[in-house]
Amino acid sequence: xxxxxxxxxxxxxxxxxxxxxxxxxxxxxxxxxxxxxxxxxxxxxxxxxxxxxxxxxxxxxxxxxxxxxxxxxxxxxxxxxxxxxxxxxxxxxxxxxxxxxxxxxxxxxxxxxxxxxxxxxxxxxxxxxxxxxxxxxxxxxxxxxxxxxxxxxxxxxxxxxxxxxxxxxxxxxxxxxx
Numbered sequence: 001x002x003x004x005x006x007x008x009x010x011x012x013x014x015x016x017x018x019x020x021x022x023x024x025x026x027x028x029x030x031x032x033x034x035x036x037x038x039x040x041x042x043x044x045x046x047x048x049x050x051x052x053x054x055x056x057x058x059x060x061x062x063x064x065x066x067x068x069x070x071x072x073x074x075x076x077x078x079x080x081x082x083x084x085x086x087x088x089x090x091x092x093x094x095x096x097x098x099x100x101x102x103x104x105x106x107x108x109x110x111x112x113x114x115x116x117x118x119x120x121x122x123x124x125x126x127x128x129x130x131x132x133x134x135x136x137x138x139x140x141x142x143x144x145x146x147x148x149x150x151x152x153x154x155x156x157x158x159x160x161x162x163x164x165x166x167x168x169x170x171x172x173x174x175x176x177x178x
Contacts, residue, residue, distance in 0.1 A: 020155040027166035035173040040155030043128035047137045058150035067101035069122035074107045077131035112140050124151040
């Protein structure tokens, strides 16, 4: 039905923006001639003023995580977490399966931890940032850059969970290679 829907457009779409949680099926369903990305990736690129490549560089650090490394999952909003929540269920489940001895911690809300706390992390996984200002997000990134801590984004991470081919597909609209 999805392909029937897409193929019925008089003018074929150039790109589709999907929910990051739909990457498990969307990267398989979207035809090669249509670009695909996610809302979370779009938002982090917008709120970071085009620094998506820095988030892509950060996801490369996942392969280098070791036992007892700490990863901070950062969500800027305080929404109710239910069901298959990305930050508290999906990302932790991936780590339990692939990196069971990596220690996960969370930071919810608008306040970011002091630099003294940040330097203990090997990776930061940040939400789309849509509930904080660009200024606040850029201040977070500046702090992480100053501490040489890699960071990535929920949308990039969920695409990565589906394999490098899925991650490459969501980066095509941005002309970023992985």
